[in-house]
Amino acid sequence: MSDIAIFPWPPSDPAAIIHSDEQAIQAAKAVAALALGEAVVRDRERIYPLEALELFSRSGLGSISVPRxxxxxxxxxRTVMEVFRIISAADPSLGQIPQNHFALIQLLLDEGSQAQQQAIFSAVVQGQRLGNGGPEKNTRHTRExxxxxxxxxxxxxxxxxxxxxxxxxxxxxxxxxxLNDxxxxxxxxxxxxxxxxxxxDDWSGIGQRTTASGTxxxxxxxxxxxxxIPVPAGDKPSLRGPVSQLIQAAIDAGIARGAFDEGCEFIRRHSRPWVDAGVERNSDDPHLQADVGRVYIELVAAESLLRRAASTLDAIDxxxxxxxxxxxxxxxxxxAKVLTTEIALKASEKLLEWGGSRATLGEHGLDRHWRNARTHTLHDPIRWKFHAIGNYYLNGQLPVRHAWI
Structure with missing residues (x-):
């Protein structure tokens, strides 16, 4: 087998290998902390999160799902999911950039030969990143x-x-x-x-602005x-779809968590109470407190289903x-994807309502949460999730097999 072009990290700055869940979570928190500081500016000016992305790779996060x-x-x-959720709460564009990297690792696990796995996984462990050439732009649907x-x-x-x-x-x-010959x-x-x-570099979406998801x-x-590698037959059992969707849902859950946390902080620090509330601080408005409570319950429910889904995948031999x-x-x-989609959209819209008119000022960049949520959740519509779920429990019908389910 011929070598795939490998560009190893310089010896003075090699990619690490992460051996435990705790190490991975700490590394993800470090990447998130670095990304959060300039998230508003990067979104406004379409500046790519290159420093945080390099830290992601150097720290070893890119190879956490590669077998030992x-x-x-x-x-x-579950750890892969948590890594994406944590990073996406700080900057979901940064969270989305390596999403296909992990989906392709799963494809190799499912369909690659041992020689293919050895060659490509070796490159990944050294710190190389996999990127996808997506679907065609003007075809009837994404699978054409x-x-x-x-x-x-x-x-x-x-x-x-x-x-x-x-x-x-x-x-x-x-x-x-x-398509081959x-x-x-x-x-x-x-x-x-x-x-x-x-x-x-022609991506012009209203949200996820720094993913460079262009042509x-x-x-x-x-x-x-x-x-x-042959694309597997549609009826072949595979975890490619569930793993890809788990990561997509984790990104949405991260958007929701980031929006909720920043919304609460904005209420406490910047917003004014409604004139009829009779309170000194907006955070003391009982109606607002109740609304925050409702959104928080939905957020925790979505995160719980997300963890349940990840644990289900881990339990499969x-x-x-x-x-x-x-x-x-x-x-x-x-x-899980249904709830993470709904709470990402809801939390990112509610934070603007909670903050009032000043929450829309460009200096705060709060609109990025909704734009990111609206853009990313279009990846695969939940109306088809509802259909698949209902048909499964009602009629025992197995869902179709592809990367979007």
Whole structure:
């Protein structure tokens, strides 16, 4: 097997290996603390969280889900989820950047050969980041693939354009989907600096503004045949969907927690009580207290279902994975995703209501919470989560298998 282009960290600043849940949580808190300080300015001016992202990788967080046999931390899904939740409470754009990195690690665990796992996981453990070439921009839906991986005399060449390529601009290895000469969907791994691979920084979303989720153009990019993985059949049991969705839900839960905490702080420090409340401080308004209490209960409920979902994934023995427990994993994660979506939107809107008119001033940047929540929760609509959950419990119908369920 040929080597994937590896760019190791300088010897004076190597990527660490995290061996325990406690280490991972402390590392995530350190990244979050670094990210929080300039979060408002970065969002306003679209400044990328490069320093915090480098700390994420150097600290070893990028390899916590890589099995220990390959040199990684081999930590639980629950810890992975908590890492994303903690970081996203400070800056959900930073939280979203490595989301596909972890989803691709799961794809390799599910579908990669031992040689592929060894090559790519070794790069990840050294500190390299995986970034996705997302779906095509103008197709009927996200699963329609138009990019082509064709066999030429000198090897495989990949051509096409991708959008929603979150993490690609900051990655060392790019991964994307294409159709091969037989019309089969495959995942191709290639070095970020491959000739013919162009990343266009054209993401203009109202929220998640610093994820750089823009366009990738692929112009006859050379692909190593040893680094091509068939996309699994739709009926094959897999944890790829539940793991990807768990992380998405963790990002939303982080947005909700960040909005709630900053909303409470704004009430205490900056807001004025309503004229009829008869109190000196807005935080003493009984109606406001009750509203905060209601939102807090919904937040804790969402976080509880999220932890339950992660624990469900941890309880599944990969050797015993079948259609039934893979489906149950998707359903349990979907239940959490419904609540994290709803509370992210609710908390990010309520903080503006609680703070009053001055909460809308640009200097505070509180609107970023709602913009981030609204943008990120569009990733996969919860109306289809409700459908899958209801059909499962009512009719015993297993959900479809893909990365969005």
């Amino acid at each position: 046999v390959f040199g990684g931390g081999g930590l639980s899904y 693939v138009t990019a082509r991986l064709r066999q030429h005399q000198d090897g495989l060449r990949l051509s096409g354009s991708k959008f929603y390529s979150t993490g690609a601009l900051f990655a060392d290895i790019i991964v994307t989907t294409a 037989e019309g089969e969907a495959v995942m191709a791994f290639m070095p970020r600096k491959s000739v013919g691979l162009e990343i266009v 990738i153009h692929l112009h006859e990019v050379r692909v190593d045949a040893a680094l091509v 990969p050797a015993l994975l079948d259609a039934q427990n893979a489906a149950y994993a998707s359903i349990v994660v979907a239940e």
